[in-house]
Each structure stands twice: as C-alpha cells, then as structure tokens.
Amino acid sequence: MDATQGGGGVGVVGVANKQQQTNSSTTTTARWWWWPPRSRSLATRRALPAVCVVAAAVAAAAVVLTANDGAWWGRSPDGMPAALFFDDGAPGDWDPRSNITADHLLDGLLTADFTYGSCRSRYEFAGYNKESSHKPSPYLIAKLRMQEALQKRCGPGTAAYKEAVRRLDSGEGVVDDGCRYLVYISYRGLGNRMLAITSSFLYAVLTERVLLVDGGSDAADLFCEPFPGTTWLLPRPGWFSFSPLRRLQGYLGGSKQSLGDMLRSGAVAVSADGNVSWSAPPRPPPYLYLHLSGGSGYGFHEKLFFCGAHQRLLGEVPWLFMWTDNYIVPGLFLTPPFTGELEAMFPEKDAVFHHLGRYLFHPTNPVWHAVTSYYRSTLAGSAQRVGVQIRVFHKEQPPQAVLEQVLSCVRGERLLPETTTAGGNASGTPSHAVLVTSLSSWYYERIRDEYGGRVAGGVHQPSHEGRQRWRDAAHDMRALSEMYLLSMCDVLVTSGYSTFGYVAQGLAWRRPCVMPRAPMWSDDWREGLDPRDMPCRRAASVEPCFHSPSAYDCAAGRDVDLDKVTPYIRRCVDVKCGIKLVNASSSQW
Ligand code: GDP
Numbered sequence: 001m002d003a004t005q006g007g008g009g010v011g012v013v014g015v016a017n018k019q020q021q022t023n024s025s026t027t028t029t030a031r032w033w034w035w036p037p038r039s040r041s042l043a044t045r046r047a048l049p050a051v052c053v054v055a056a057a058v059a060a061a062a063v064v065l066t067a068n069d070g071a072w073w074g075r076s077p078d079g080m081p082a083a084l085f086f087d088d089g090a091p092g093d094w095d096p097r098s099n100i101t102a103d104h105l106l107d108g109l110l111t112a113d114f115t116y117g118s119c120r121s122r123y124e125f126a127g128y129n130k131e132s133s134h135k136p137s138p139y140l141i142a143k144l145r146m147q148e149a150l151q152k153r154c155g156p157g158t159a160a161y162k163e164a165v166r167r168l169d170s171g172e173g174v175v176d177d178g179c180r181y182l183v184y185i186s187y188r189g190l191g192n193r194m195l196a197i198t199s200s201f202l203y204a205v206l207t208e209r210v211l212l213v214d215g216g217s218d219a220a221d222l223f224c225e226p227f228p229g230t231t232w233l234l235p236r237p238g239w240f241s242f243s244p245l246r247r248l249q250g251y252l253g254g255s256k257q258s259l260g261d262m263l264r265s266g267a268v269a270v271s272a273d274g275n276v277s278w279s280a281p282p283r284p285p286p287y288l289y290l291h292l293s294g295g296s297g298y299g300f301h302e303k304l305f306f307c308g309a310h311q312r313l314l315g316e317v318p319w320l321f322m323w324t325d326n327y328i329v330p331g332l333f334l335t336p337p338f339t340g341e342l343e344a345m346f347p348e349k350d351a352v353f354h355h356l357g358r359y360l361f362h363p364t365n366p367v368w369h370a371v372t373s374y375y376r377s378t379l380a381g382s383a384q385r386v387g388v389q390i391r392v393f394h395k396e397q398p399p400q401a402v403l404e405q406v407l408s409c410v411r412g413e414r415l416l417p418e419t420t421t422a423g424g425n426a427s428g429t430p431s432h433a434v435l436v437t438s439l440s441s442w443y444y445e446r447i448r449d450e451y452g453g454r455v456a457g458g459v460h461q462p463s464h465e466g467r468q469r470w471r472d473a474a475h476d477m478r479a480l481s482e483m484y485l486l487s488m489c490d491v492l493v494t495s496g497y498s499t500f501g502y503v504a505q506g507l508a509w510r511r512p513c514v515m516p517r518a519p520m521w522s523d524d525w526r527e528g529l530d531p532r533d534m535p536c537r538r539a540a541s542v543e544p545c546f547h548s549p550s551a552y553d554c555a556a557g558r559d560v561d562l563d564k565v566t567p568y569i570r571r572c573v574d575v576k577c578g579i580k581l582v583n584a585s586s587s588q589w
Contacts (some may be wrong), residue, residue: 080462084370085477107135109359111148111228119224121368128488134509136355140345144359147205148227154179154210155230168319169243173286181319182209183234185248186216188325189468190479191499195327195544198356202329206338214248218473222480224362244287251289251323258289260302274309287319292328294548307554308336327544330569330579349568350541350583353506363484367477371484374462379488382433382457386415387489390438391498403446405515409493409536413513417454433457435489437482439465493536496574502544511539516574537573541582545572549579
C-alpha cells in the first residue's frame, strides 16, 4: 500500500477533486472560521443563535481581511489554506470495508470496529508510514483489546460509570464493579498533551483503569475516539455541580488531595516493608491528584509515584487525576511492579511511542484532509522529503544564531544538495523537497533563499502562527497537521527539548538530527557562542525524552545514575537530566 506518491493515496482522490472546487474561496474560509467545534457544550450550543449575530459580523470582517491578505491567519505564500480543513464527509474512492488488510490496521494494533468514513486517518495513515517494519507484540495487542473492553464496560454512559461518579461526588472511597479511573488533566501545548496522554494511557493499561481525558475545549476537533463503543472524553459535570471533576482545570499544581501533599503531611504513610496506612481519614480517599509535571511543586514526595510500594497505595484509590506535561514512560519502566509487564509488551523498547501514538491518535477528517491535500500538492512528488522543525524557546536568542544552527546541521549532515539539481534525478523525479515548520516565517524565507534554487521539490511552510495560542481549536488543528506532515518526511531536523518534534519523529519512526538545547538557549545561552560549533546530533532513538525523571532508587533509598540502571535507558542529548528509551543493543553516541 503506498499513499505517498503524487497521484494520491488510498481513498483520498475523490475528496481531493471535490476540494479543488472549493479551494481558496473566501466563503469557505469564513465558514471555517465560525464553524462550531463538536466539543462545545450543550449550554454553548443553546447560546449559538445569539452568538451568530456577532459571529456573522466578525466573519464578514474576516472575509474583508482575507481578501486583503491571504495570510491573515499566518499562512505562508504556499501555505495551507483554511479551506483545506473543510471536509464534506464524502467517501473517497477506496472503500476499505471490502478490503481491510493487516497493513491498514497496523499489524493488529488497531481494531476494525470503526467505520471508514468516521475517521479516515485511522485506515489511511499506514499508507504514509510504509517504512515502519516495527510490529506490535501479540501481548501488547492482547492488552489493548482488554483495555478497549474495560473502557466500554466502565466508561461514560454505563451504569458502572454513573455509580462511580455518584460515589466520587459523595466522598465514598469505595471501588465497586472493578471500575477504577484515571483522568488526565490537559494543559500545555499540543505536543506535551499528546505525550502526556500516551503516558496516562499506558499507566491506565498497567493498572487496569479506565482512561478519561479532560481534554480542553478542542480535543474532539483534533482526534477521533480511539476506543470503540465509548468515549475517552470526560463528561463535564453541570455548572453548579460540586463534583471534584468540575475542579480539575483549577488544580494548577497544588492540592491537599495530592499524593505528594498527603505523604508530606503524614495523611498516608508507607512503611519500610511496604505497608500502607491511611490516617486522616483512616481509609483510602475517593480521589487523589498525581502531580508529575516538571518544575515547581514536583519534589521528592511527588516522585515517590515511581516506587512500587506507593503504587500499591494508589491501587486502593478509585479515582486518580493525573497532572503531567511529560512523557513519563521511561519512568514507568523503572517502577518495579511495571518493569516485567512493560518488557513483555514492548520487546523493542524504543517503539513504545511509535505503537501507542499510532494506536491513540487519529486526526479527525478535517485535519486529515488538510494533511493529505497539502502533502500531495507539495511533498509527494519528491524522492526525499526533508522536514525541518524550528522551535525557539528563548526570546533573547538571536534568530540569526538559530538559522546558522539549522543551516550548519543541514550542511554537516549533507541533507540537501549544495549545488543546483533543479532538474531532479534521471527519472525526472525532483530529488528533494523541504518542509519547514515554525511559528515564524523568517526561517522559512531564509532557508528558501538558500535552497529554493537547488531543490527541485521546493521549500514549503504550511503556516506561521506568530505565537503559541491557547484554547484555539483552529490553531491546534494546524499544529496537529504539521506534526503529521513532519512525520511523512524521510529525514528530520528537530529542535531539542520540543515535544512537537518528538511526536513527529515517534509517529514516523525517524531518528532525527536534533539541534541541542544547550548551550544554544535558555540560561545556558551566552553571547559570542558560535552555533556552528554544535549544530546537531543524531538522536539515540525515536522515543521522546522524559524531561523530569526521578533519580531516586526506592529500594536502595538513594539517588542513582539513571544512565546506568538498565541498558535500554539513556540520557537525552537535548535535555541534560532527561532520559529516554533506546534499543538495548544500539550504540551510544
Ligand atoms: P513544545 O512547547 O515545543 O514542547 O511543543 P508543544 O506542541 O507542546 O507546544 C507548542 C505549541 O506552539 C504547539 O502546540 C503549537 O500550538 C505552537 N507551535 C509551535 N511550533 C509550531 C509550528 O511549527 N507550527 C504550528 N502550527 N504551531 C506551532
């Protein structure tokens, strides 16, 4: 199966033709602008008629703006027009119901229990990821099917869920029906969120809990449901509810009901032989927060989450609310009760995100339509697609230094031709195309000036948003599209420390050339450093980096060097104290 050539992929040709009829129309742009996202609450929907009057005026203004400037929301000259996010719901030419193969279902990773039309990316992604020869283990597949059954049996809409919420709201810390829950609290940018959801999911599988995502306002606009016959989105309690589920977004890193605070205050204790005693109150509470986010508030007691005895403690609590922006998976491998289970699920240790990311995340039809249309029109025809992801965290860092780092990396790794090859290779296929993703267009313009005349497939940037935005569904949809476009490239240059790049490299199974974080930015950045001295290095694996691991060995009662604990965990190149999973036999670099 090959969806990567210019002629179009599985099931997308019909959609593409229809798209051409609507493309670049200002009315389509305006329509997208105030198209109500599906995740809006009932209350919001009821308020829509009133809002529409205002929206119509704003939409009219948007049409004027669009007419004056095709890039009003940050589109590059060859950028991704808003109209690409329009999905008319028409099926493509390919109907997989008659022809689903193991390839479409990623060798058993995915269940066939979803219709094709409801989520095309689920069946089509494999066509863009054809080089992945990494098969999920039968044990992982069995665990996923068990998790799907649990999500269906205990998830929202079931009698078990209703009863569990009633108990939670009335303060009863009882587990009944075998249904326990893990709620992921969403915050930070999309890459962080995707890594944190993956971590939460794996923890839910390991502890036999139902995963629910308190996904912010736009989760349903970005991703299809991963579990058949149920939802993973946490139903919102009513406005006047006193449910703890109502207060999740107000957590902001502190609560007496968090594991760390309860251990600190002595409300719960774990003895040297691993016995758990609850004292205030003298029984497990109905819920606990887990604070696993780097930075302030993430100290010694919070990190005891990664101890076996503390996992026994958590097993007694029916609801856990997980606050994290991290990829904690390497830490789970170091947590004794999980190590054996994880080793059995993932014989290839460096394929955890590759499998779970492709299992969980399926862009919705509008996002997928934008991805595949843009891919076909800019990247598909080239033999070698080079993705360059530029993320600048430090405001003071001169753009010129970042650019120098990118260009030195591209030259040093010989990723692009240094002489003109505009004609492409002998068969006429353009040899290279470049995809640049960045919040700024400045880097794209400089790279285009440098390489535009030398790469026959051109230099492209889908959008330049200017700055990161919060609670903006359209912004997040573009970010998601770009992660997937990067994952369709053959070679990646990424910015260290950025979870945006981690997602792309993991989905794609591409070990990127990483432009390291230090000493180029953050507190380490100093005037006078030459970016050409350390432009980039090849990542040790495609796995994301866990930025804030615990070095505490619970059994030994002291800190250890995490680099030396097991052959499949190594320090990350881009984050000094971070760790990542690697193939145990791969050489260090
Ligand atoms: P990180 O902060 O680099 O680890 O990545 P995150 O994805 O967690 O947060 C950065 C957010 O900024 C993204 O989710 C986007 O909203 C936005 N962003 C950053 N870089 C880009 C980019 O290249 N393209 C687009 N469209 N958005 C970006």
